[in-house]
Amino acid sequence: METRYFALIVGIRFLLVGLLGFVPNFLQPPPPGAPDMVVSMGYGFLFGIFPVNILHNLVHLIIGGWGILAYGQDHTARFFSQSLTGIYGVLAVMGLIPLLNVTFGLIPIYGYDVGLHAITAAVAAYFGFSQKRHVEMPART
Secondary structure (H helix, E strand, C coil): CCHHHHHHHHHHHHHHHHHHCCCHHHEECCCCCCCCCCCCCCCEEECCCEEECHHHHHHHHHHHHHHHHHCCCHHHHHHHHHHHHHHHHHHHHHCCCCCHHHHHHCCCCCCHHHHHHHHHHHHHHHHHHHCCCCCCCCCCC
16 A cells, blocks of 8 residues: 555544544543543543543544545655654653643543554554655656
């Protein structure tokens, strides 16, 4: 798969997950002992597994839209993938550190989110840094 299609697929996935986070039927209340959040609107566990809130959902929507837009050209898809590597790598590490794993009470990034963020960063690194670059040839006149 080339980097452009990775950006498109990831973009659609993030967009869908962001939208599902707003659907109450897909959320379960946080379990007892879950960290308190300053932004508690929409705070719950998506599919009963992944902690989300309204800000988390909005971040997913933004990244989803970015991925879909990045699909247009190889260099924008590569930049998207490389950026995703850094962003989600940092989020995976933050998810392991108390206080940072709730981004100061704004966005929950703990629990199974940590593994998902690490996997996202690793796959994005493959597509952002390991894939062959496609050289576009100018049109013949």
